[in-house]
Amino acid sequence: MASDPATSSGTPATIEVPLSEGLEHTQGEWEAATAAVLRRSRRLTDDADDGDVWATLATTTLDGIRVTPLGTPALSADLGDGGLPGQAPFTRGATATRELDGWDVRAWFTDPDVERTARDVVTDLENGVNSLWISAGTGGVPIDALATVLEPVFVDLAAVTLDAPFEPLEAARALAAVIADKGVSAAPGTSFGADPIGAAFRGRGVVDFDATVEIAHLAQPLGVRALTVDATAVHDAGASDVQELAYSLAAGAQYLRLLVEAGLDVEQAAALIDFRYAATDEQFPTIAKLRAARRLWNRVAELSGVTTAAAGQLQHAVTSRPMMSRYDPYVNMLRTTVASFAAGTGGAAAVTVLPFDEPLGLPEPFSRRIARNTSSLLISESHVAAVTDPAGGSHAVEKLTDDLARAAWELFGEIDATPSLEAALDLLRGRIEQTVSDRALAIARRQRPITGVSEFPQVAETLPDRRPYARPLDVHRYAGEFEALRDEPAAAPVFLASMGTVAAFTARSTFAANLLAAGGVETVVAGPSEGVDDVLAAYSSAGSPAVVCLVGNDKGYDAWGAELVAALRDAGARHVVLAGTADVGADTTIAVGVDALAFLRSIRQEIA
Missing domain, CATH: 3.40.50.280 (Cobalamin-binding domain)
Known part of the structure; x- marks a missing residue:
């Protein structure tokens, strides 16, 4: 029997681990070769056991999940079957194959200047974007201008997702009117995007469940989604991957209960909800998080009585705002490239790459072009989407997916057991505060380096000038404390x-x-x-x-x-x-x- 990688004593294993070019080597050989490198770099003492490489190279996430440096069959030997793409538990994908020969490239629009936004919409759709994500109402595109902005858009081909935390019902009615005026069926993926819980968490709206139910009844006959569980609300506050997952389950379950109590059956209710997650430049955790999210939501749906494809989570991944920096913003191109790769590889149905200058203000045409082309290059030139769930079967990814899912399910149980929504959000805020503190300490010690800010900064840098947001999001940016000094x-x-x-x-x-x-x-x-x-x-x-x-x-x-x-x-x-x-x-x-x-x-x- 091979020694457990988590507790290896250095004794050569009897199992064989396949490596490159079809050759086979034992785990003990890998330990010896790796130990030799670590000794030369003084990360391992000369008298240390070869098996100590596991502890030396292992990392621990902010959720306390230990990630080993090498995936071995032992890691995934006891894990359950992930199923097939498009089949429960949907770990490997909510659909059997990808539509559009890749993921849905979704662009973000928030500029209240109607003429600019209308122009940007046309430019993006003509150059590779498949769908639109529009921040509407206070601080975004005026609701009464939605018809103008969408006038040239074929809404039966390009999905439109709204984010209107202050006026969700008014925005939903405006989009419904646009669809009705065009006399077509809305494209799959279209969503009114109501999210009262997420808006309340951000402090950008009130929890109006009556309006939410009305939005659901408005969406159902149009065949569009009504609600979006936007887990980036907690991610932007500094939440860990597990906390983001647990929040999404809690909010999703609350919305299911709300819609069922309003008279919809559970299958109809599940079909009205989509989900939004953050994709970071931590590649493997992002891939595993999206896979775990589908598995977890399938379990919630299963326990709720959903038996159809509605149990397959519709995911929209957005490149992380907190990971982006104001200083040396061009490095954000690298961060968002890794994040969008991970989001697409992880199986997100739609991916939004935020422009690299997002932390500075409203994006310009150049940064919008780079954002949309990031996905286009990954899909059309790198062929990242040619295979469904390419990370599936990787022992390390399967183990990380399972660990995230189990930890998130446990936290979800704690959240769901609270007596009220306020108590649930308070519990989560407390956990997030600790995560923020832990992450901040690691960043301060440069154990989690931020290129261009805490590492390799340009002290005399001149930042690009951008127009300010009408109402910026409150985002806990990881580089914030260093950037405050630079300011x-x-x-x-x-x-x-x-x-x-x-x-x-x-x-x-x-x-x-x-x-x-x-x-x-x-x-x-x-x-x-x-x-x-x-x-x-x-x-x-x-x-x-x-x-x-x-x-x-x-x-x-x-x-x-x-x-x-x-x-x-x-x-x-x-x-x-x-x-x-x-x-x-x-x-x-x-x-x-x-x-x-x-x-x-x-x-x-x-x-x-």
Whole structure:
């Protein structure tokens, strides 16, 4: 028997794990080869057991789910059958095959400028977009302008989904009127998008279940969806994957009860609900989350008495707002590409790639083009959608799907057992607050790096100018605390006292400069030096900044680090930092794993 990857002792396994080119190698061989690499990089000690690679390389999600570095048959041996695409439990897809030779490419519109939005709608539909997601009413496209915006749209071919948290009934009536005036049947996927629970969670509306029931009765004869369980409401607040899943189940179950109590049978009620989830640049968790969501909703539907295809969850995935950054926004193109790949691979019926400049304000034509082309390239050139559920059968993905589903079902049980909707939302808010805290600590320590913000920042960057939103969403952006520091650049630079040759100080100089730039602090580098006098001359030429950071190697620190610190203090340095861990009399030391935010805030105080 093979040793359990979670507790492997390093004993070579007797099972064989197929790897590349049809070759077969034992788990023990993989452990030995991996351990050798980790020892060379000093992530594993020379006397450590080879089996320690599992603990060294494993990661733990914010939900406490352990993800092993290698998928093995043992991981998925005891998991249930995921079924076939289009069949219960719908883990592998809500439909047997994809329509449109891929997923539905759905563009987002929120600009209250009717002329601009009408123009953007036509441009997007002519260049690869299949459906429209329109934020209507307060802060978005005026409801009375929906007919104008949709005038050139063939609504029997292009689905329209609404998001009107403040006036959901009025928006639904307006879209219904457009459909009636055109005298056609609405395209599959069309939804009035009512979501009173999500709107209340965001603080953007009240829970009006009477209006929700009226919207359902309006939608049913038109053959469109009435309600959208928008789980991005909690994701935008900082929720974890499990919390997002559990919330979607709780809200969906509440809507099912509401519609059944209003006189619809459970099959009709289930057919009126669709779901929206966030897709992040954490590729495998996103794939697993969408797969788990379909399995979980099938179970809710099954327990509720749904026996038809209505139990197959209709999913709309949106690239995550919290993961996007205002600074170095072009990196958002990379984030949304990974996220849309994961969403499509995970089986979402529709995918919205938010424009890369979304954190800055209303998108421009260039960013809209990049957004819609991201899905088009993945579908038409990379052929990502050519296979249904391509991640299915991957031991690691199947295990992660199962772990997410089980954890979310347990939390859903807690939420559903609360005595009221208010109590349920309060419970969830409490859990999300803890997740936000845990994530923030990891980001502060740069254990969850944010490229362009906490890592590799451009301190003198000029941001693209964008028109502001009429009513922006309240989003807990992961980069927010670092970006707040960047918004107010430090008043003076930090002097990098480089010790020795370029080879001696470059690594730590780069580390220190990047760390300081992440907090809006510029640096001045001394250059190569042979001793204290060289550094002092460069320090004087730089204007004798109040804060100095020594950058060199350990040999240089031992030889003349303490002498240099004393000399710099005599020359006017008020606060001395050392990049490394040597004891040379510095006020602060910095190294990998430092709480970057705490350090940057303290340094900015010293500069001020």
